[in-house]
Amino acid sequence: MKNILKTLALGLGIMLVTTSCVDDLNTEPLNEQDINAANAFDTEEGYSQFLAKLYGSLTLTGQQGEYGKPEIPAEDEGTTSFLRMYWSAQEVSTDEAVTGWNDPGLSDYQEHTWSDNNGYLQLLYQRIFINIAYCNEFLRAVDNNIGEMDEDFKAEVTVYRAEAQLLRAMFYYFAMDLWGNVPFVLPEDGVGAFQPEMIQREALFDHIEAEILEALPNLKDPRQNVYARADKAVAWTLLAKMYLNAEVYRGENRYNDCIKYCDEIINSGQYNLIDNYRNLFLADNHQYRSEIIFPIAEDGNNTRNYGGMTFIIHAQVGGTMDADNDYGIPSGGWSGNRPSTSFVERSFEDVTGATDKRAIFHTSGQSSLEITDPFMFNQGYLTGKFKNVSSKGIKGKNGTFVDTDFPMFRLADIYLMYAEATLRGGAGDRGRALQYVNEIRSRAYEDASGNISDAELTLDFLLDERGRELYWECHRRTDLVRFGEFTDGKLVWDWKGGIQEGIPTASFRDIFPIPAFDLGLNPNLKQNPNY
Template sequence: MKKKFISMLALVSMLFIYGCTNLTENVLDEASVAGLSSRQAADGILAPVYARLPDIFLHTNYFNIQEISTDEAILPYRGGTDWGDNGIYLAMHQHTTTSTDPNLNNTWNLILQGVSRSITAINTLPTLNDAVTKTYLAEARGMRAYYSMLTLDLFGVVFVKDDVGATSTILRGDQAVEYIKSELLAVEPNLETTVGPGRLTKGAVWGLLARLYLNAAVYRDRYAAQFTFKSEDMDKVIEYTDKIISSGQYQLSRDFFSIFNSDNHDNKELIFAVDQRADLNGHNRMAYFSISGDQFPIPAYPLANGTDGPGITPDYYQSWAKAYAPKDPSVDPRFYKQNLTIYSNPADSCVAEADFNINRGILRGQQYGLIRRNGVFLKCPDGKYKVGKLFSDTRNRPTLAVNFTEQIDFSVAGSNYNTGYRVEKYEFSKKSVSGRNFGEADIVILRLADVYLMRAEAKLRKSGDAASALADVNTVRAARTATTPPPALSAMTLDLLFRERGFELYWEAQRRTDMIRFGKYEDTWTEKSNSNKMKRLFPIPQTAIDGASNLPGYLIQNESY
């Protein structure tokens, strides 16, 4: 079926019209195409429902919104020449984003196109005579609910309609929560269990329900001084996380970084993910976004380098350093994985192509890698690739070492190309057609470790059951046995759980939602002092407001924008 998805997606991909509030798209009726069976038509109708996910999860869209707005990531104006973009990344980090931010606009449009495509599928699939349509219909309706979760979380609104040509009803607060909940509950019985992680399954819906119930207190009263986590909501979080864990279908990975390898589609820890395999034209750029422009991870691609994008803030790094002091945080295998042995053995400076892999995790200090001169990698006399200290040659600064520093900020010195520890969580693809822009690693939306951590949080919030919460957290920590796992914790509080979510889920586009739920989004961190609680929501793009101007009072801008 995967191949059918691809061919049908190619057929229909050019037939969509960008829309905002009215969610209107013109879609070819695939069933009318000569020679197609009902099954082929069904495949072609469902494929576009998922097809917006890779664009939503592009590094400058959802990732930017969820990470650079937090204490975890910061993206300065590198060297005064790169990543300036009219200050939008500085504003995102400082919570001064405006309604004209192009990345917000892109994300809004893409999510609502996902909603629109879901509605089209919901209306079209019942006309086809194939047994698979029952499952596909459930997936399309469930994906509409997932896209609605995104608009609720980011912008505080949900658009509801069943007819593509109708005007949506806008829901907020408790009404929006109840609508999404009812949709997910309605589709769960008709979903499959074994077609994931790139498609919606029962396990994925259980996880989304758990996530919805966990954040319901925030969604019901967005600007509360203190959120009220209802006991019955926490019971539901525990119920749905129990379902996932007891199903036996998913498994915590022994090797933490294998969860983010380019072949992670079959990793048993993944529950729901953006399918990015090569034959689906995957194009995630997570592997090259953060690292240096002088880091070249693949010998076969002398143009595949990093972008000197975001680094982690000193505040976030210190959460690791303080947790493990006096030991180095690398005692936790989630923090760092050494692949280049030149770090530990300076004599090992010639590496065979098949053995060359850059280090993973949080990268600090002097970086080593392939040495490139005039567009060609240098080789040793034995034909292996020369590996040595890296300098900022691509930036025309050959004396500036690629030596990542803890300090990074918006000052001239703090915005240089070497500032900030970097993140290489997702693996560069060695088979991709470019080695750079077309990453093959599935982008994680939901995985089993998060399920354990959600259950731990619900137990703490419901009854203060620290012992059970501690057991769940330590289960996740103890699972990483490919190397020495991190030491077990001896106590558990909400603050420690927040820290643990930061250690486990960094760079996975969850930080903003977590910070809001834990009451930390108004805190002060590197280059951010804005404590306005109205910034818990982003502005509705001005283009959407303008587009709805013919309906007075229909789409109201979020407060403070």
């Protein structure tokens, strides 16, 4: 179904790298099926396999299917999946998700009580930095060997290198957004034990920007690469997101630049909103490349793990939901996550989906919309946004591990970023901004009945509209921080601050603490304020 997944299924075996003590990657494999830095680049095929490993690190956890040979030690290997851990940090800490699990560390997100010993934060931190290490290893190998390649393969590897450089920039972007100042390792630092220096957030912003701009000329044009691999549009999207948040990251207004790169995507002529919003989140959403700019690819046979989209779909299903027929997971739901009461009430006047089709909620069998006890999954409305069922009603090929791709970047977000950057003072066209917002809403309502007027196009409206359009797509925490509403703003939601009504929390929690384990290993690191 998806070419990249055939390569991901090889399960490349690369040894763990931490941020404070960079271990030698040049270790012989335990068996002939494992590939690592000692032999990965012995053949031309090895470069494409290692590149697939970089993409696979967005969701996969280990070297043999659903569990076994984990890259990061954990009691539950599924919690070492990047997408699972990133989703939890971006969603459970906001009004978009309330967890029904009392897992140590997870409810800290919900209550804004995390510390530098939080296990979930530690696993996310480790996953991001091991992924950076993989990218560094690939870039180092290419730079060391490209002079010996024939011209045709050199041209191909030059594209590979640009993709790896962009992925590395993307992982550093996540680190910058989540922690601010972080350890910094470059490919030229090599391998072997050492203690990286800490880079300040402003300097890291500049580095990421330079890396993306350097990679851009060698990336393929929009939609000209293999499905689920990066192209110029992915780079433009990442730049637009950085510039939209530049006042948070480095105290600088870059809204004009945000608009510039949104325009690059829009004016490429390669993207449009698909007709049916709900089809974006189904098992055959790989066919919607015209809207999904960058997916994290999943396949029930070839990317089996208990993180990624398998986690997102299973964790949303419980109560009287028909896990088998409606969601394509006969193995059953996990009764984990649902939206907060506040989010449902704030976002949708009609929760049935009869008017705004983005209201994808399950209310049957739920005792109330109010959540008086987060661990009672029969309280609150459930969401069925993601399914392991195709647009034709066909279940995914595996009853546990799903085929549904995660839409990391898509066009609707670009439209909303353009509108927000324009309202914040960027040199965009307000009429176009209104047009883009109403295109999104016309799709949602299936007619013009939900369209807004120019007077209704405000920043407060856009924050709500981003919630309606993009909920559970890993944007909410970053959005709320940018709007000043994540911690001590006027916006509260149930169980924020640890009480049902919700209370403002301290603003230092706009970024997470550097995990204590890394501080203990590396004296070059300094904890974020007030942790």
